[in-house]
Amino acid sequence: MGAPESQPQIRNYIPGQIVYIPNPELVPLYPTPLWPRPLFGFFIRLVTLVFVCWVTIKVIIPAALRVSIPWSRIDKDYDTHMVLPSDVKVNDCAGWETREEGWYNIIATTSLQLPVDSERLFFLRDGRVMDGSFTVVQGDSISDKIDVEVILTAKNDGLVDGTQVCFLSRETGGHGVGILAEYPRHWNNGVSVGIVVTLPQSPHGKLALKTFESHLPFIRQSLTLDDNVTFQKLDISGEFSTIAAEGIFADQVMLKTTNAAISGSIEASESLSISTTNAKISGKFTSPKSLDINTSNGPISGRFWSSDFISLSTENAHIDADVDLFHDGVSDEKVTTLKIRTTNGAIDGTINTTSLLPTGLGGSFNISAITTNGKNTLKFPTISPRANLSLTASTQAAAIAVELDEAYEGDFNVQTSRWEKVDVVVWRNPRVSDPEGRGRQRHVDLMRGGGGGGGERGAGRVWWGEGDGGKGKGKVDVRTSYGRATLVV
Numbered sequence: 001m002g003a004p005e006s007q008p009q010i011r012n013y014i015p016g017q018i019v020y021i022p023n024p025e026l027v028p029l030y031p032t033p034l035w036p037r038p039l040f041g042f043f044i045r046l047v048t049l050v051f052v053c054w055v056t057i058k059v060i061i062p063a064a065l066r067v068s069i070p071w072s073r074i075d076k077d078y079d080t081h082m083v084l085p086s087d088v089k090v091n092d093c094a095g096w097e098t099r100e101e102g103w104y105n106i107i108a109t110t111s112l113q114l115p116v117d118s119e120r121l122f123f124l125r126d127g128r129v130m131d132g133s134f135t136v137v138q139g140d141s142i143s144d145k146i147d148v149e150v151i152l153t154a155k156n157d158g159l160v161d162g163t164q165v166c167f168l169s170r171e172t173g174g175h176g177v178g179i180l181a182e183y184p185r186h187w188n189n190g191v192s193v194g195i196v197v198t199l200p201q202s203p204h205g206k207l208a209l210k211t212f213e214s215h216l217p218f219i220r221q222s223l224t225l226d227d228n229v230t231f232q233k234l235d236i237s238g239e240f241s242t243i244a245a246e247g248i249f250a251d252q253v254m255l256k257t258t259n260a261a262i263s264g265s266i267e268a269s270e271s272l273s274i275s276t277t278n279a280k281i282s283g284k285f286t287s288p289k290s291l292d293i294n295t296s297n298g299p300i301s302g303r304f305w306s307s308d309f310i311s312l313s314t315e316n317a318h319i320d321a322d323v324d325l326f327h328d329g330v331s332d333e334k335v336t337t338l339k340i341r342t343t344n345g346a347i348d349g350t351i352n353t354t355s356l357l358p359t360g361l362g363g364s365f366n367i368s369a370i371t372t373n374g375k376n377t378l379k380f381p382t383i384s385p386r387a388n389l390s391l392t393a394s395t396q397a398a399a400i401a402v403e404l405d406e407a408y409e410g411d412f413n414v415q416t417s418r419w420e421k422v423d424v425v426v427w428r429n430p431r432v433s434d435p436e437g438r439g440r441q442r443h444v445d446l447m448r449g450g451g452g453g454g455g456e457r458g459a460g461r462v463w464w465g466e467g468d469g470g471k472g473k474g475k476v477d478v479r480t481s482y483g484r485a486t487l488v489v
């Protein structure tokens with residue numbers, strides 16, 4: 001076997017702190033078994049376990065219980081207040097066009113049309129609580145009208161008569177549809193509504209809509225559009241009801257519900273904001289500007305793309321994210337930012353930082369990934385050479401492992417608490433070659449510092465080339481306590 005083409009040059013080598021990997025494919029990130037450990041470490045683990053159990057009992061289980069819908073209470077709440085905003089006016093109502101008696105139900109239908117060029121299209125419900133579905137699709141025919149079809153399923157004629165489908169308008173303009181239910185209160189009435197909105201084709205390629213809004217608590221909402229519709233502003237909201245939005249292109253997107261999952265594939269040129277509680281958010285989300293994802297007691301998973309700002313935030317659940325960050329490679333004031341936050345859950349991130357300059361060099365990135373009581377694993381398959389990358393990664397009472405692309409240059413600091421181990425892994429990979437193709441060698445300068453409380457710590461600097469000139473701008477800080485800390489440079 002020949003010598004590797006480019007071995008990293010290592011100064012201040014401290015036995016036990018640097019792990020050479022002759023064959024990186026074969027070596028796991030956590031090389032030593034978790035057992036046996038010193039008794040104190042075991043004790044800390046026990047305390048953590050008790051704490052996690054306590055959180056489960058006091059926080060997660062009650063939260064999960066809240067997810068089951070307290071219909072009687074909700075019905076009462078909604079009985080006393082109307083949800084229609086004060087600037088909304090109710091205009092003509094469409095009567096039920098068909099009414100069929102089924103085995104147990106009456107099925108009534110009606111339909112109406114909205115102008116496709118409206119400044120603001122909106123869908124609301126008011127009065128008694130009902131469940132159901134709201135579906136937006138695009139039809140095949142070219143038209144300047146949007147078809148809205150409403151199907152009501154109810155146990156008796158009184159319930160059908162008590163439910164109206166009306167045109168709405170607002171003081172500031174716009175065209176809306178409202179489902180207004182005014183039958184006597186009794187949730188077991190079992191009224192369910194299905195609303196299907198069919199958008200037309202445009203004669204000029206993509207159909208361009210302005211503002212499109214819905215506020216439909218308790219009604220499942222789904223938009224399935226493949227690439228042929230654009231919105232200026234899409235604002236979909238619910239409560240206790242899921243939202244699925246597939247194939248969406250818009251300037252601004254807001255999806256908001258509570259106690260129910262949100263999923264989708266969305267590209268928003270200006271801003272994309274998704275929030276729920278006690279449920280999962282998943283999908284593929286792109287915004288060159290701001291991308292804000294927020295839930296609690298439910299995981300976040302998916303693929304995220306931005307050249308400005310991404311925030312992924314939850315509690316008591318894991319985050320599993322594939323992230324592509326871009327930067328113009330020039331302005332150091334405008335930093336591309338990624339914030340990943342959770343508690344009591346793992347973070348599993350794959351993050352690329354790419355410069356949009358034709359040379360592929362540079363870029364400013366500020367990345368933080370912070371959790372507690374969960375493993376924090378971050379991989380950076382691609383870091384643009386000469387990037388100004390600032391990374392803060394931490395957890396507590398769990399392992400942390402960060403693997404940087406070899407193009408990374410800059411400072412690093414890795415630390416954990418007493419009796420745990422820090423590994424700074426220098427990736428002695430025979431294939432490591434200068435990312436800028438200038439035949440330079442990779443240098444690692446490792447300095448040991450006394451970590452706080454005598455904890456284990458590894459700190460140093462990594463760069464390509466001779467001398468100090470190319471030491472790079474990056475800053476990587478990796479921390480845990482009561483767990484192993486690993487950094488691969």
Ligand SMILES: *[C@@H]1O[C@H](CO)[C@@H](O)[C@H](O)[C@H]1NC(C)=O
Pocket residue numbers: 138201202203204205206226228
């Ligand atoms: C998209 O729009 C074009 C032009 O109007 C049309 O030919 C095509 O069928 C549409 N595609 C879909 C999936 O609706």
Ligand SMILES: *[C@@H]1O[C@H](CO)[C@@H](O)[C@H](O)[C@H]1NC(C)=O
Pocket residue numbers: 275294295311313
């Ligand atoms: C997420 O939403 C909660 C509740 O609305 C809010 O308190 C919190 O600040 C939000 N977090 C982020 C990071 O936006």
Ligand SMILES: *[C@@H]1O[C@H](CO)[C@@H](O)[C@H](O)[C@H]1NC(C)=O
Pocket residue numbers: 322323324350351352381382
């Ligand atoms: C990151 O870059 C790698 C290639 O370097 C690519 O395979 C991967 O799809 C990119 N994106 C993510 C999120 O990993």
Ligand SMILES: *[C@@H]1O[C@H](CO)[C@@H](O)[C@H](O)[C@H]1NC(C)=O
Pocket residue numbers: 335339366367368390
């Ligand atoms: C990165 O962002 C955090 C806030 O999330 C801020 O406190 C910190 O100063 C930023 N770091 C850099 C280098 O811009």
Ligand SMILES: *[C@@H]1O[C@H](CO)[C@@H](O)[C@H](O)[C@H]1NC(C)=O
Pocket residue numbers: 332335364365366388390473
């Ligand atoms: C790196 O970016 C930070 C902002 O995140 C900035 O304060 C700092 O000056 C930049 N460093 C260099 C060397 O460009």
